[in-house]
Amino acid sequence: MVLRAGTRVATTTADVVWLDDVTKVYAGRVRALDGVTVGFARGSFTAVMGPSGSGKSTLLHCAAALDLPTGGRVVLAGQEVGALREPKLTAVRRRHVGFVFQSFNLVDALSVWDNVLLPQRFAGVRPDKAWAREVLERVGLGGRERSRPGELSGGQQQRVALARALAGRPEVIFGDEPTGALDLSTGREVLGLLRGFVDAHAATVVMVTHDPAAAAWADRVVFLADGRLAGELAAPTAQQVAARMTELTR
Numbered sequence: 001m002v003l004r005a006g007t008r009v010a011t012t013t014a015d016v017v018w019l020d021d022v023t024k025v026y027a028g029r030v031r032a033l034d035g036v037t038v039g040f041a042r043g044s045f046t047a048v049m050g051p052s053g054s055g056k057s058t059l060l061h062c063a064a065a066l067d068l069p070t071g072g073r074v075v076l077a078g079q080e081v082g083a084l085r086e087p088k089l090t091a092v093r094r095r096h097v098g099f100v101f102q103s104f105n106l107v108d109a110l111s112v113w114d115n116v117l118l119p120q121r122f123a124g125v126r127p128d129k130a131w132a133r134e135v136l137e138r139v140g141l142g143g144r145e146r147s148r149p150g151e152l153s154g155g156q157q158q159r160v161a162l163a164r165a166l167a168g169r170p171e172v173i174f175g176d177e178p179t180g181a182l183d184l185s186t187g188r189e190v191l192g193l194l195r196g197f198v199d200a201h202a203a204t205v206v207m208v209t210h211d212p213a214a215a216a217w218a219d220r221v222v223f224l225a226d227g228r229l230a231g232e233l234a235a236p237t238a239q240q241v242a243a244r245m246t247e248l249t250r
């Protein structure tokens with residue numbers, strides 16, 4: 001099948017994101033991903049784990065259309081990413097993807113409310129303010145709309161980032177160590193919120209983490225080793241995940 005820019009691809013599965021034999025080579029020699037085929041179904045919560053340097057961030061970046069693969073295909077929200085060029089690529093990302101990073105990445109000069117609506121404004125879409133308000137309520141920040149990020153705790157800032165990721169009703173939310181900078185109980189709250197949005201709103205979450213306890217909140221854990229898929233676990237427990245990680249790092 002020849003795919004043109006903007007072509008919508010009919011996949012046979014309910015996958016919101018699909019990587020088909022994806023390879024990513026950096027600087028012509030570092031094979032960060034090597035023939036990875038994996039899909040992320042609508043309404044699912046997936047954790048991506050693997051030893052340091054195994055390709056987790058690269059997978060996330062390729063899946064989120066932040067980077068293009070060297071080989072293979074990435075289909076995001078029905079669009080073949082590799083067939084798109086800027087500014088269409090950015091438009092697809094802004095419209096269909098939400099991000100939650102370890103470092104929150106909020107704009108300090110803006111209020112909580114303006115941070116939450118920022119991606120939609122960048123995307124040039126009319127913000128759904130009623131939904132944004134509801135999302136802020138759900139993450140426990142109703143009434144803090146006028147606060148600045150610097151006035152909030154780390155956990156509250158990550159909840160703002162979560163509200164921002166959800167406010168545009170993205171097809172998929174990517175988390176890059178979203179609890180990495182949080183203490184245990186605050187991290188649990190954020191994971192519980194992500195889990196709640198998957199269960200109640202059929203949100204789709206793909207999260208890179210090093211923490212087996214965080215991965216245990218997911219429906220499935222996908223393991224990477226040396227840029228290749230190294231198995232997966234459904235309905236994982238933290239103990240199972242930790243045991244698998246020990247095998248992979250041996």
Ligand SMILES: Nc1ncnc2c1ncn2[C@@H]1O[C@H](COP(=O)(O)OP(=O)(O)OP(=O)(O)O)[C@@H](O)[C@H]1O
Nearest residue numbers: 026027030032050051052053054055056057058059
């Ligand atoms: N921009 C880049 N240029 C060159 N090599 C890169 C680049 N980004 C990543 N790599 C290399 O690709 C491989 C995979 O890196 P990646 O960051 O995806 O792994 P990771 O599993 O996320 O690692 P970590 O757990 O340490 O964050 C590593 O060997 C890394 O050094």
